[in-house]
Amino acid sequence: MNAIIITALWGVIMMFGGVFFKKSTTPKFWAIAGIIIVLLANLFEFFGHPFFNVDTKGMLKFDSFGLHFNTIAFICTLLFFLLNGKDFEKIGMHVSEYFALMFFVLCGLSILSSFNTLLLLFLGIEILSIPLYILTGSDKRNLKGNEAALKYLLMGAFSTGILLMGIALIYGGNTLGSFYIDAINLGTGNLPVLIAGGLVLILVGISFKVSAAPFHFWAPDVYDGAPAVVSSFMMTIVKIAAFVAFFRLFQTSFGAMQHQWQMLIVVITAATLLIGNITAVFQKSVKRMLAYSSISHAGFMMFTLFALNDTAKEGLLLYAAAYSIATIGIFAVIIKMSDYSIEGFNGLGKKQPLLALTAVIFLLSLTGIPLTAGFTAKFYVLMAAVKDGHQLWLVVLAVICAAIGAVYYFKVIQAIYFKDPVPGVNDEINVSSSFKFLLVVTAALIILLGFLPGLLIDWIYY
Amino acid sequence: MLGTYYTFPELLIWIPFITGLIAIFIKNEKSVKMFALLSSIATLVVSVISLCYTDVAAHPEFFYYNNVSYVWMPYIGSSFSVGLDGMGFLLTFLTAFSYPLIFAATYKSEYKNANAFFALMLLTQAGIMGVFVATDALLFYFFWELALIPIYFLCSRWGGEKRIAATFKFFVYTFLGSLLMLVGIIFVYVHTAPVTPDSAHSFSINAFYNAALSSGQQDWLFWLFFIAFAVKIPIFPFHTWQPDVYEQSNYPSVMVLSGLMVKMGAFGVIRWILPIFPAAVAKYEHLVMALCIIGLIYASCIALYQNDLKRFVAWSSIAHLGLMSAAIFAANELSLQGVMLEMLNHGINILALWIVVDIIEKKTGVRKISQLSGLAGKSPALAIFLVIIAFANIALPLSNSFVSEFLMLNGLFDFNIWFAVFGTIGIILSAVYMLSMVQRTFFGKANVVAEQAKKMSAGQGIVLFALVVAILFLGIYPEPVIHLTQSTVTDILSKMSLK
Known part of the structure; x- marks a missing residue:
């Protein structure tokens, strides 16, 4: 509960703060302070000291898995703010608002990691998505960004519609007439038609959100078109939040009859892996390549839904952390460049040895x-x-x-270390020593x- | 004593690893060269001392000098366990022995960013050592990959014009192979019984040996492991990366690749495939051996027509390894004993051959056989060395390979006479290509290139001398090596028959 309330509050503070902040660097410090407060509050709750006792009628359930995931997501966000804080100014004038929107996204994320009814799942996904539609198009003068935002909005609205329909079918189909995911205990018998239909629709809806094939078409364009800072955030923290929601729902409600719908996941996983990886090979821009690679990583994370056992739970958190940290890191390097093509990386090892080394590790x-x-x-x-x-x-x-x-x-690694720099491309890369230090961390x-x-992993069992 | 505080396998890993990390910060080229040489000599000293503590049967306390286990990931049943047995002693010694020779023989070569070069060389050594001493499947996999990454950077950064593409092919091949092996490792792991109470399964090698695998499961697990090792050895038809990489890379890396890293593959088959999947081995050994023998004949024929010395050595190496891998899969006492000896001998012979090729290229500036002639007149010492090395390569009596190839062919003969027949044809072919290479480059009339040749350095002379002494010593008195590895061979064979 701590995280949900404080992120929402801080979002509001950041939004109104935009009026009062004089210097352009102030919002960054407020955002970093905010995320640290959120992180600490979440840790307090994790160790058994919730600040707020709100009776949610069991609609939210704060277990160690969800709270631990929150910690991971907030640490990643903190890293993200620290590394990219300055680059928000590149997007446009309203830096404070961008941060505010990100805090609202985090609020959605905290709901998704602890929801216990289908209604809050829907609410969480919407709170998570709507700020993103705005953020994607936040660079108003960039046509590609506008296209991406429109595409994302339409596709996103479409998929939420499907998700809602699925929720309705599940609600009508289960004998209890309940939205509570732990109450929808379907036993191990055959899937009733309504439930099966609802399950497929929910699967499609969330597959859109995690950019799993064949519902991935928006992903490369949106990730490529959005400002680099925003795509870094969307590819990592937002995507893993959707995965955790996915995992939570399927493990609690449908885990018992897993083998009846597992084949669907198999098909989605195989398609996601193949499409993501094969298409990424042919990309010339590193940013777009990472967009496709993020689809392929979604394929790997789908394995946790395929298996739904304890190892999968551990694996999901580990993958979320590993993938997010590495992607945030490599994006922090990319953002410092003006040319995103693979040739732009040529000879980085000579120009910026430390940046090159960390990029290679990522x-x-x-x-x-x-x-x-x-x-x-x-x-x-x-x-798993x-x-x-x-x-x-x-x-x-x-x-x-x-x-x-x-x-x-x-x-990219070959370009960094084994090729000679192309004159005139990415010649001036200015990075501060604190940025370098953070990259090394x-x-x-x-x-x-x-x-x-x-x-x-050990904290899951705390 | 050394082994009582830090066990030998730990030292063999950590000395090159830590010195490798330090080497990055030594910017001066001369000092970093000297530093790397000293580090490799230190490793050699440790390895030689460890050879005094091999007799576990007579002194049970020696076991604790050579085996150690630390808690690493108890929640999944993996530990940092390393240990040395007969084969481990042999191969760690080969690694420790090769490195100082490689550094000394190429001491005069100059590199851009020498600190990175030597750091990566030492890190590779740490990875190779780790592969040979790991007694935990996950740890083995870690080291298996960790040996690959530095050698990838070495071959891509320093070498010929087409090095990037050639090395990348090598990398993707081996990476795919290792990932398939990873799936195999996980699958076997899921079928192991727990050793510690913390975890439901275990990665320890003994748990793997006792894993309950049906013969149907073994059938496909065998291939998952086999491809990883076959790419590394390389066994026909997984060999296509090798000639290109050998041609394009710098000499020290090639020496490591051909002398030591191929042994990782052979070692992997003996340690991980034979005892864990004996039923599948019995089922597929004919097929695999046929591939090995085809590789032997095919590579020998291609070696006959190679004009580039580096490609020539590459193909001759594939041929020798074909015979060796066939002998591994024959899996009887004679053949395995021959393989143990051959792993050491091949390491020594190919290292010597590479050093000669390096000297020729440095002296004359060319490595095309057609452009070389009559080098013997200018450098008689080198000619004598090369002739002895060539004899060792064609397994002439008194040279080291004679003993090992004799044992291997004996083993093949016991297994199936036709494999032995074709194996012998391979050896005859090796005599043809080897001697014709020696004749064309060193004898005959000296041409312009030979006239302008420079002298061989004293360091290179000493290294070649040491190798030739090793060749002759092992040819006359191979008993110590056979004695050392006897226990491993019987151990592996008994594990195979138990299942």
Whole structure:
């Protein structure tokens, strides 16, 4: 509850603060202070000291999994604000408002990690999405950004509609007539028609949100068209929030009859992995390549829904953290450049050795090389799938796709270290030493999680 | 004593790892070279001392000098466990022995960013050592990949014009292979019984040996593991990356790749495939051995027509490894004993061959066989060395390979006479291509290139001398090596028969 209330409040503060903040750097400090307060408040609740005792009639349920996920998401957001705080000024004039919108997104995220009824699931997804429609188009003079925003709004509205229809069917179909996800205990018998229909519609609706194929079409255009700062946020924190909601719903309500709908997940996972990875190979812009790669990572995270066991739970949190930290890191580097093409990275190793080194660590982590968080995360989700014991070919397909992933991530690494710089491209990259320090901290986090994943996982069982 | 405070396998990993990290910060080229050489000598010293503590049967306390286990990820049943057995001693010694020779033989070579070069070389050594000593499947996988990453950067950064594409092919091949192996590792893991109460399953190698796997499961697990190792060795038809990489890379990296990293593949088959999937091995060994023998004959024929010395050595290496892998899958006492010996011998011979090729290229500036002639007149010492090395490569009696190839062919003969027949044809072919290379480059009339050749440095002379002494010593008295690895061979064979 702490996180939900404080993020909403802080969003309002940031919004009105825009009127009073004189200097353009002030909003950044307020935002960082806000996220630290939210993080601390969430930790207090995690250790058993909620500040607010609101009777939600059981509609929200704060368990250690959800609160732990909040912590991860807030730490990622903190890193994101610290690394990219300055770059918000590139988007436009209303820096304070952008931060305000992000706090509203975080409010939606906190609801999604603790909802216990389908109504709050819907509410959470809407609170999460609406600020994003605005943020995507926040660079008003950029035509690509406008197109992306419109596309995202239409597609998003469409998918929420489908999701709502699914919720209605589930409500009508279960004998209790209940919205409570833990009450919709369907047993292990055959799926009734209404429930089955509702389940498929919900699956489609959330697949849109996590950009799983074949509902991924908006993702590359939106991630590519939105300002780089915003796409970094959308690809990471927003996407993992949708995944946690997905996982929560499916494990609680439909887990018992998992093997009746597992095949749907199998198809979605296989399609997502193949489309994301193969298309990413042919991209010339690193930003767009990362957009496709984010689809492929969604494919890996789908494995947790496929397996729905304890390892999957651990794997989801680990993957969320590993993927978010690495993506935020690599985007922080990209944003400092003016040319996003792969050639733009040529010779970065000579121009900016430290930036290059950290970028390579982030890319290695996204590839899934041991000793980086990306490896332990992939290892856990694959282990969850193997433990489930069904459809092992899917796991083999996943590792083949991971090898394809190496192709496009290593293109960038090759450009950074083995090619000579192109004159006139990305010549002036100015970064402060505090930025460099933060990048090193981010890279260190990646490596730390790479050989001690227990630091993160153990808290689930706190 | 060394082993009582820090066990030998730990030292063998951490010395190159830590010195590798330090080497990054030594900007001066000369100092970093000296530093790397000293580090590799320190590792060699540790390895030699460890060889004094191999006799566990007579002294049970030696076990604790050579095996150690630390808590790492108890919640999934993985620990940082390392240990040395006969094969481990042999291969860690080969690694420790090769590195100082590689550094000394290429001491005069100059590199841009020498600090990064030597740091990556030492990190590779740490990874290779880790593969040979890991007794935990997940740890093994970690080191397996960690050896790959630095060598990828080494080969891509320093080398010929087409190095980036060639190395990348190598990387994607091996990365895909390792990921398939990872799936296999996870699957076996899920079928293990717990060793510690913390976790439902275990990654320890003994748990893997006892995993309950039906023969149907073994059938496809075998291929998941096999592809990873086959790419590394390489076994036909997974060999296509090798000639390009060897041609394009710098010499020290190639020496590491061909002398040491291919042993990782052979080691993997012996340690992980044979005892864990014996039923699948029995089912597929004919197929795999046929591939190995095809590779042997095919690579030998191609080696006959190679004009580039580096590609020549690459193909001859594929041929030798074909015979070696066939012998591994024959899996009887003679053949496995031969393989143990051959792993050491091949490491020594190919290292010597690369050093000779490096010297030729440095002296004359070319490495095309057609452009070289009559080098012997200018450098008689090098000619003598090369002839002895060539004899070792074609397994002439008194040279080291004679003993090992004799044992391997004996083993193949016991298994199936036809494999032995074709194996012998492979050896005859190796005599043809090897001797014709020596003849064309070193004998005959000296041409312009040979006239302008520079002298070989003293360091290179000493290194080659040391290698030639090793070749002759192992040819005359291979007993210590056989004695060292005897226990591993019987152990593996008994594990295979138990299942």
